[in-house]
Amino acid sequence: MQLHTSFTHKPNRQAALDALTKVDPAVYSKSRNFLDGAVTGLSPWITHGFLSVREAARLLMEKHRLSFEDKLIFEFAWREFFKHVHGELDDGIFSDIRQPVWPGRYQQALPNDIREGRTGIQAIDEGVRLLYETGYLHNHVRMWIASYVVHIRKVHWKVGADWMYSHLLDGDLASNHLSWQWVAGTFSHKPYVFNAGNVQKYAQHWDCLGTAIDTTYEDLENIARSRQDAGAEPGAPIHGMCEPAVFAFETQLPSTGLRHNTIDLRDQEGLEAAVNIIGNFRKVRLIHPWDLRSCFELKQENELRVGIVDVAFHDEYRWDKARWEFVLGALEQGCEQLWIVDTDDIAHCATMLPFFMQTNPGFEMRETLNPGYSLMPRCLPVGWLAEERLLPNPVRFQQSFSRFYRETTHMAGSLPEAVHGDILME
Numbered sequence: 001m002q003l004h005t006s007f008t009h010k011p012n013r014q015a016a017l018d019a020l021t022k023v024d025p026a027v028y029s030k031s032r033n034f035l036d037g038a039v040t041g042l043s044p045w046i047t048h049g050f051l052s053v054r055e056a057a058r059l060l061m062e063k064h065r066l067s068f069e070d071k072l073i074f075e076f077a078w079r080e081f082f083k084h085v086h087g088e089l090d091d092g093i094f095s096d097i098r099q100p101v102w103p104g105r106y107q108q109a110l111p112n113d114i115r116e117g118r119t120g121i122q123a124i125d126e127g128v129r130l131l132y133e134t135g136y137l138h139n140h141v142r143m144w145i146a147s148y149v150v151h152i153r154k155v156h157w158k159v160g161a162d163w164m165y166s167h168l169l170d171g172d173l174a175s176n177h178l179s180w181q182w183v184a185g186t187f188s189h190k191p192y193v194f195n196a197g198n199v200q201k202y203a204q205h206w207d208c209l210g211t212a213i214d215t216t217y218e219d220l221e222n223i224a225r226s227r228q229d230a231g232a233e234p235g236a237p238i239h240g241m242c243e244p245a246v247f248a249f250e251t252q253l254p255s256t257g258l259r260h261n262t263i264d265l266r267d268q269e270g271l272e273a274a275v276n277i278i279g280n281f282r283k284v285r286l287i288h289p290w291d292l293r294s295c296f297e298l299k300q301e302n303e304l305r306v307g308i309v310d311v312a313f314h315d316e317y318r319w320d321k322a323r324w325e326f327v328l329g330a331l332e333q334g335c336e337q338l339w340i341v342d343t344d345d346i347a348h349c350a351t352m353l354p355f356f357m358q359t360n361p362g363f364e365m366r367e368t369l370n371p372g373y374s375l376m377p378r379c380l381p382v383g384w385l386a387e388e389r390l391l392p393n394p395v396r397f398q399q400s401f402s403r404f405y406r407e408t409t410h411m412a413g414s415l416p417e418a419v420h421g422d423i424l425m426e
């Protein structure tokens, strides 16, 4: 059985396009639930904007017959659904959307045996190892880990979501946190549970028989709704994996190739240096970590390309080394400068904004829902560039994926119309 730990995610656009040419939507639809199935491995590139799902669908349609009925398109739509929900609820995605399924108090810290991958349950321990070693997990493994953490070990879903997010190369707040809520039952009608038989079917090489999850679905649902933390398995190993360190931005600075062209806009000296540089340009194109395709696009005359980092976001959501290298690697290739801002420092932003408003060039930045970055107009006079979407926004907020899909595919008409039409994020 070949596990998909062999994806190599290089931080450039060509690598994303090469990976796309290997995708076979027909084989995908039959095998995606299996750990050795033909999943695409595209998520790190999609998350960081090297490739949009709309562009992926359009390019795939040049080689394959595809419609809204195809499983892969359906999965692309899940991503857009989560963005729709994030756009509607904003920070609300970080709190319980519905009542928790268990009346007790979920733990506010991840137990060490989970963190170190030594629970004694192979599906979990191997999953943690893969997460740390590769930054990528198959969807089923993400679901199993989340379900185990929340329902068997009674850890609050937000604690698990934050931990998993910080180690994923594709960590996306909307897809990740809302999936954890979906598994927890705070964004669905019931808790998602799985048993040893399910693992045996989709990951034959992982044996979970005789463990806490080797029971019926009825029993597992009952555990999710009523029982306390089951703890690690009896006889689970004492020593496990060492969790990779995760970093805010500051500690990464010395390692970026842009360090000689990094300007810290949090101080007056930095502001003056930036204003001096931009004087000669007509446009300043700000590129954030979720817009990395822009690093590889043809540059316009008189355009200055600037990678932008908001320390407020990265203080809250830390990334491991591999993810920083992935993001900074692309920014190094496409930007002449790296600017550092702090959108949390409202007083400084208030002095900074007029400073830049007096300058000549126009500032452009791609729309994003990521906290902090979405507040950039506080600090810089940015004009938003719309984010590309495959499906339109529904008329009203849709909390159910099936209703979202029904309505938005109906609005779009057909998949060819969706990929060639003019659908942009509102």
Ligand SMILES: Cc1cc2nc3c(=O)[nH]c(=O)nc-3n(C[C@H](O)[C@H](O)[C@H](O)COP(=O)(O)OP(=O)(O)OC[C@H]3O[C@@H](n4cnc5c(N)ncnc54)[C@H](O)[C@@H]3O)c2cc1C
Residues within 6 Å of the ligand: 032, 038, 039, 040, 041, 042, 043, 044, 046, 047, 075, 076, 078, 079, 080, 082, 137, 138, 139, 140, 142, 143, 146, 165, 168, 170, 171, 172, 173, 175, 176, 177, 179, 180, 183
């Ligand atoms: C607990 C949990 C946490 C998750 N965290 C993230 C995350 O941080 N970032 C992230 O991008 N996805 C997340 N997902 C969704 C999904 O697991 C991944 O998108 C998918 O496994 C990525 O691998 P792939 O590119 O090989 O996917 P494929 O199966 O090959 O799918 C192709 C693309 O479709 C989209 N997609 C597929 N399935 C889903 C899904 N269920 N939800 C949303 N989009 C989907 C992704 O963009 C993916 O790259 C999470 C799911 C769960 C259950």
